[in-house]
Amino acid sequence: MxxxxxxxxxxxxxxxxxxxxxxxxxxxxxxxxxxxxVGKTTTLKAIMGxxxxxxxxxxxxxxxxxxxxxxxxxxxGIAWVPEERRIFRLLTVLENLRTGVERPxxxxxxxxxxxxxxxxxxxILRERRHxxxxxxxxxxxxxxxxxxxxxxxxxxxxLDEPTEGLMPRMVGQIREIVHALHRDGVAILLVEQNVPxxxxxxxxxxxMEKGVVRHQAPAxxxxxxxxxxxxxxxx
Amino acid sequence: xxxxxxxVIQTLNGLVNGMVLAIVASGLTLxxxxxxxxxxxxxxxLMLGAFVGAAALGATGSFWIALLxxxxxxxxxxxxxxxxxxxxxxxxxxxxxxLATFGISLxxxxxxxxxxxxxxRRISEPVPGHFTLFHLQYPWYRVATALMAGxxxxxxxxxxxxxxxxxxxRATTQDRVMAQAMGIPVPLVHTAVFAIGSAMAAxxxxxxGPFTGVTQTMGFDFTLRAFIVVVVGGMGNLGGSILxxxxxxxxxxxxxxxxxPAQAVIVAFVVLVLTxxxxxxxxxxxxxx
Amino acid sequence: MTTVPAARSAPSVAGYWAGFAIxxxxxxxxxxxxxxxxxxxxxxxxxxxxxxxxxxxxxxYTGMVSFGHSAFFGLGMYGAAAALLTMKPPSLWLAxxxxxxxxxxxxxxxxxxxxxxxxxxxxxxxxxxxxxxxVIIFTWTDVTGGENGLTFPQxxxxxxxxxxxxxxxxxxHWFVLAVVTTAYxxxxxxxxxxxxxxxxxxxENEPRTRAVGYHVERYKMVAVMLSGLVxxxxxxxxxxxxKFAAPDFVFFTVSGEVVxxxxxxxxxxxxxxxxxxxxxxxxxxxxxxxxxxxxxIPLGIIxxxxxxxxxxxxxxxxxxxxxx
Numbered sequence: 001m002x003x004x005x006x007x008x009x010x011x012x013x014x015x016x017x018x019x020x021x022x023x024x025x026x027x028x029x030x031x032x033x034x035x036x037x038v039g040k041t042t043t044l045k046a047i048m049g050x051x052x053x054x055x056x057x058x059x060x061x062x063x064x065x066x067x068x069x070x071x072x073x074x075x076x077g078i079a080w081v082p083e084e085r086r087i088f089r090l091l092t093v094l095e096n097l098r099t100g101v102e103r104p105x106x107x108x109x110x111x112x113x114x115x116x117x118x119x120x121x122x123x124i125l126r127e128r129r130h131x132x133x134x135x136x137x138x139x140x141x142x143x144x145x146x147x148x149x150x151x152x153x154x155x156x157x158x159l160d161e162p163t164e165g166l167m168p169r170m171v172g173q174i175r176e177i178v179h180a181l182h183r184d185g186v187a188i189l190l191v192e193q194n195v196p197x198x199x200x201x202x203x204x205x206x207x208m209e210k211g212v213v214r215h216q217a218p219a220x221x222x223x224x225x226x227x228x229x230x231x232x233x234x235x
Numbered sequence: 236x237x238x239x240x241x242x243v244i245q246t247l248n249g250l251v252n253g254m255v256l257a258i259v260a261s262g263l264t265l266x267x268x269x270x271x272x273x274x275x276x277x278x279x280x281l282m283l284g285a286f287v288g289a290a291a292l293g294a295t296g297s298f299w300i301a302l303l304x305x306x307x308x309x310x311x312x313x314x315x316x317x318x319x320x321x322x323x324x325x326x327x328x329x330x331x332x333x334l335a336t337f338g339i340s341l342x343x344x345x346x347x348x349x350x351x352x353x354x355x356r357r358i359s360e361p362v363p364g365h366f367t368l369f370h371l372q373y374p375w376y377r378v379a380t381a382l383m384a385g386x387x388x389x390x391x392x393x394x395x396x397x398x399x400x401x402x403x404x405r406a407t408t409q410d411r412v413m414a415q416a417m418g419i420p421v422p423l424v425h426t427a428v429f430a431i432g433s434a435m436a437a438x439x440x441x442x443x444g445p446f447t448g449v450t451q452t453m454g455f456d457f458t459l460r461a462f463i464v465v466v467v468g469g470m471g472n473l474g475g476s477i478l479x480x481x482x483x484x485x486x487x488x489x490x491x492x493x494x495x496p497a498q499a500v501i502v503a504f505v506v507l508v509l510t511x512x513x514x515x516x517x518x519x520x521x522x523x524x
Numbered sequence: 525m526t527t528v529p530a531a532r533s534a535p536s537v538a539g540y541w542a543g544f545a546i547x548x549x550x551x552x553x554x555x556x557x558x559x560x561x562x563x564x565x566x567x568x569x570x571x572x573x574x575x576x577x578x579x580x581x582x583x584x585y586t587g588m589v590s591f592g593h594s595a596f597f598g599l600g601m602y603g604a605a606a607a608l609l610t611m612k613p614p615s616l617w618l619a620x621x622x623x624x625x626x627x628x629x630x631x632x633x634x635x636x637x638x639x640x641x642x643x644x645x646x647x648x649x650x651x652x653x654x655x656x657x658x659v660i661i662f663t664w665t666d667v668t669g670g671e672n673g674l675t676f677p678q679x680x681x682x683x684x685x686x687x688x689x690x691x692x693x694x695x696x697h698w699f700v701l702a703v704v705t706t707a708y709x710x711x712x713x714x715x716x717x718x719x720x721x722x723x724x725x726x727x728e729n730e731p732r733t734r735a736v737g738y739h740v741e742r743y744k745m746v747a748v749m750l751s752g753l754v755x756x757x758x759x760x761x762x763x764x765x766x767k768f769a770a771p772d773f774v775f776f777t778v779s780g781e782v783v784x785x786x787x788x789x790x791x792x793x794x795x796x797x798x799x800x801x802x803x804x805x806x807x808x809x810x811x812x813x814x815x816x817x818x819x820x821i822p823l824g825i826i827x828x829x830x831x832x833x834x835x836x837x838x839x840x841x842x843x844x845x846x847x848x
Contacts, residue, residue, distance in 0.1 A: 069415075073418075082416075091405060099406050099417045100417050152417070273644050330589050341820050341823075342828070348818065459651065463652065500659060504653075508652075511641055511649060515640075515641075
């Protein structure tokens with residue numbers, strides 16, 4: 001469904017991606033592992049058109065994303081949960097969700113359903129729905145960021161380090177969310193430093209190093225034999 | 236001997252002027268907050284709005300139609316300017332945009348001169364009559380102007396706070412990239428905000444018309460004051476610029492009791508200087524974290 | 525990211541001086557061959573060019589946009605006026621001196637703020653300051669003549685022991701040329717000195733310059749002082765040429781035109797401002813024959829287009845932020 005074919009990209013004039021090829025099929029959870037700075041986040045940004053692609057192609061459901069402006073991606077079904085979460089701090093929780101929910105083509109009834117779904121997955125958000133996003137804790141903001149992406153009813157979510165900086169209990173919650181989304185049929189491209197979580201949640205895993213993909217394998221294989229992980233991540 | 240009567244009169248004047256200035260400053264700060272554009276031509280949009288309003292008033296005899304016509308015409312002009320001249324500048328530093336909008340300001344001023352000539356145009360009062368205030372006959376239309384300005388600002392506030400598009404504008408102002416990722420058509424939002432700011436400037440031009448008459452140079456004074464107010468209120472801070480507009484206008488009005496009106500404007504400058512020295516993020520902004 | 529420019533190769537240095545010499549000769553000969561109107565025109569170009577060059581020190585070299593150069597120019601004018609009205613007999617050098625002092629005082633004031641304000645805030649405050657001075661000059665009728673300004677006699681050219689003579693249009697032109705050339709060479713020397721290099725590095729990347737250990741504030745203050753003094757010199761020359769001082773020259777319009785000269789002519793070049801002033805004034809002269817006062821419409825459009833579409837040559841020097 002989502003195919004990156006030999007993608008090169010620059011970030012701040014530095015050539016960061018040197019030919020990344022990745023594929024995510026419909027409904028799959030795909031993990032992207034690698035040390036800090038290898039270009040995992042840049043890969044997601046390259047898909048979103050937020051960094052300059054200098055080579056290669058990104059296609060989604062057969063359609064080339066070159067020249068598609070970033071704000072059109074949501075309508076195509078691609079949602080992005082960035083590393084820094086980037087919730088709208090001065091908007092309330094509800095308003096944050098509304099940025100995703102109020103799209104052309106969704107009826108009010110459907111919108112209510114989606115909001116209810118968000119509150120079901122993340123009860124704390126219902127409680128805080130009239131609070132400004134900036135007043136939420138780190139974990140709550142992460143949940144809001146994911147819920148907000150869900151409001152787009154995406155076919156794929158680009159999830160960038162959702163467990164970073166979270167307490168262990170919250171990490172467990174994230175794992176639950178990923179499973180739930182998987183069950184809903186949403187594909188996920190999961191960039192993570194947390195190897196166990198990734199291996200457990202993903203169907204397939206890519207490992208990156210210095211701007212290219214060095215290894216890919218089904219998660220089951222990697223769970224069984226972690227030697228490759230040690231080799232590339234030194235974990 | 237405290238001149239109470241003068242103080243009351245000047246309070247009224249300050250409030251009225253402040254409300255008109257608040258409309259101008261709101262547009263300016265909205266535009267800056269969302270697009271990082273310091274619109275040097277903002278006062279000239281006001282000036283053109285006043286001219287269009289005067290022409291419409293002459294043609295139809297209705298102040299309200301004039302107000303509407305001016306707002307729409309200048310909103311369209313704003314769209315044209317933003318799409319052709321300012322959109323290429325998104326992402327460049329604010330100094331470039333101030334130079335570009337300065338160039339636009341020159342063209343707009345001279346265009347007005349060419350189109351309407353150098354004589355002063357009149358916009359007649361929307362509401363006739365006076366009421367007695369101490370030794371003065373205070374014109375009702377000034378009060379009406381303040382109320383209308385309040386309505387416009389209130390309308391803007393409601394629009395931004397509730398309603399889908401208000402959320403789009405606020406989200407884009409806070410984080411343009413994330414707004415795009417959420418499917419918000421940011422380039423359109425930019426154009427819309429510039430149009431709204433232009434329309435508001437035009438409306439305040441028509442509202443202010445009866446005060447002093449309409450001339451090509453009326454814009455510059457407003458641009459200058461609006462800049463001051465926007466900095467004092469905190470750039471990008473809507474509530475701050477409204478409060479600052481009223482605050483500065485009141486101070487200026489009070490100063491006019493002691494010095495001549497031409498000199499009273501120095502008060503505004505002093506406020507700006509003090510703000511930049513001691514509270515550069517804005518007087519009416521909570522202490523920055 | 526530009527680095528400190530290396531020393532020029534010998535041929536281009538020779539070429540530069542050759543061009544400089546040619547232009548100088550042309551300017552010396554000009555008053556002898558041109559009709560009176562154009563003679564005066566050329567002198568004015570020199571004075572406005574000097575003013576624009578002063579602004580270039582800030583815009584082109586230090587990366588600070590000023591919308592308030594009319595204040596320095598105006599104070600230079602009124603300073604010269606003060607000398608020519610109060611001292612009998614009127615002294616040329618005293619007029620220049622008073623002009624420099626007047627502009628210098630304003631420059632100190634502005635310099636203080638320069639260090640505390642960045643970017644747009646600095647630009648807006650220079651605008652506001654020059655308007656403050658305009659208002660003061662406009663309303664302080666007793667001292668400044670208010671709206672009507674001041675008129676005074678033109679001082680003779682006196683160099684003790686050598687000359688004592690009234691100015692003729694030709695000799696005044698040569699005097700201005702001498703002053704402007706001296707100022708230009710002086711400023712050029714400064715911008716090529718280590719001091720000038722630091723200014724450029726501030727323009728390119730202020731935080732890094734600060735991190736390396738330079739007292740950015742002090743450099744900025746000196747830059748503003750220098751810019752103000754040169755602008756004041758231009759103002760004094762203008763006053764002496766025209767024998768009047770008027771508040772119109774302190775109004776924003778002058779500041780705006782200076783910025784136009786800078787942008788059109790090329791920032792950070794020192795000769796650019798002269799070229800900008802010349803082309804603007806010539807264009808204005810030419811266009812106003814056909815378009816009267818509406819010449820600014822096409823000129824304004826050209827200016828805006830330059831700002832938007834020619835950033836490399838013209839605005840490339842202004843600010844190159846890290847990856848905007």
